[in-house]
Amino acid sequence: MKFPVFLQDPLFPQELLKLGSQPRTLYKSWIGYFHQREFDKARIAANTIIAKAREKKCVAADGKIHVLALAGVRSWYGYYMRESGLLQALSENPDAVLDQTVSTNYSSEQGGFYTNKLIKRYPKACAIWASGDQLALSAVDALEKSGFKVGKNYFVGSVDLTGSGVDAVTKGQLSVTVASGYATFIEVLVKTYDYLNGHDFLDDAGSVVLPPIVTADDQTAARVKKALESLQTADFRYLSKVYNKKLIKYDFTLETLSQLPRRPSE
Template sequence: MNKVLFIFLLFVSVYSEEFRVTFVNPGKQGEIFWDQVCDFMKAAAEDLDIDLEILYSERDHLRMIELAAEVCKRQNKPSYLIIVNEKQAAGKMLQHAKKYNVKTFLLLNILTKEQKKVHSTPRKKYSHWIGSLRPDNEKAGFDIAKSLCVRATKIIDGKIDAIGVAGDYVTPASMRRILGLKRLMKRYPQIKLKQVIHSHWQQRKAYRQLKGLLRRYPKTKIIWTANDPMALGAIQAAKEQGLKPGRNIFVGGLNWSKEALEKIVTGDLITSVGGHFMAGGWALVMLRDYHEGRDFAKIGLQQLVYMGTIDRSNVKKYLFYFGDQNWNKINFRKFLRKKPQQKYQFTIQKLFKVVRENKDKFE
């Protein structure tokens, strides 16, 4: 057979095969972060010719396990199942997938050390568990704290009080972000971390808690938060105490949410670390590679995404490219691997480059 014809037929056979992915979303419809995750995934799926199904567990981890089990029991199973280790529920979902032989990919929150003792790592105990992709949450927590400490120490001499606002007590992302915060604080002996609270990712709860904490610790100049909604709650509480965020108290968050980026432009928010909402789209890139025989095992079964920092130095550039959150202008095929040892470039710099090269979709 002619070599060119063979390659063409192979290409056609791969793309004619039904490629369906089901994502069990741990969040609620209408939640900013999970809406971002899904919107980005949908744009990636369209570019990559993937039939994407999204199921919402509505913040009920038991329902999340049930949904995963129902998907695995289907007669017409998806090609791949994407799950999240929200509230450490991934173990049971992996077991269901093993029982019904459904290839599974773990996203965002991966297994804790204790869970790894039971379930091991991809392709060990569970051969169907093909890989995982998570953001470097510890570095993200570190980077938020670094931006705040650098800004505060430039303006304020002497000792500084700080408050940490974490998510929940059990989600790996929340725990690792706190580790990053505490690791950075060791570099600044003049800054005292007075207390770390848990506001369960909620703006309103962070606002209520900080109203009391800012009275308890009136010398607070830094409020580190593990996501943007809690940062917005912190800004509101600070303003009601007569403080001026960005001038005599410094708040940082995480998510790259539209509301937070607007606060960076006005100066109320120092930084938002983020890009992890894109992880679902990057997971689809990895699955498309795997599906076509470009197994990412050669570069690592557990891939890491480094989150980027947006502050006043680059916020306008980001908003110029993505302020409309129209992810369809991205050519996701540019992120597929071409060589066995090639690493993924899931970075904001690569995103800017791809969009510039894709002017017809951008304009």
């Protein structure tokens, strides 16, 4: 028996080509491919922090909102997709300008180190876009230690949607964190379960998973936090067409996930 495989994007184009470009073409055991929509998430995060800076009149003497970027590692293709999303957001906001992008690993140490370097080099900046909540939170820490009031005269946003990131948004430390989050992996697990039990999701959902993007900002963070917490006890079987015979269409939105029955106690 060949084990069915789901692959997570983004892969480098040449890697994807070697695999046949799409699931079930060259390798039949490659049953699905799930997109993390890195471009879209990065664009949303950047647009949010720019809008926050504009709202708080965080504008330099040249009339521009100056942005810094902690962009992650270049060895991952998602780096370039996220960078493109950031640049797209900047093109949509003529009053915003990118002072510098730095490539980092995703550690708090590097996040803090580069934030300290950048804010000294670019004193006009008042917004930081980060490719991960850990980078964003370390940037917040560095900014606060340097005397900035994050959320008032400096704005930080991220692509990640970790529990700590969402919690930081509820506290006003981050302006936004964006991702598909746990919903993506829940969808992959459920569809793999159904596939192994005789229901091929290809027939009604296709082989490519394009999960909904979840945005936690000052308007939605409390609701997102509550929904994510509910996943700890949710009974995901109700999302399965094998288990739930009444299910007509797959639905993995965070709203649906948060309303699932609790798992029976063991």
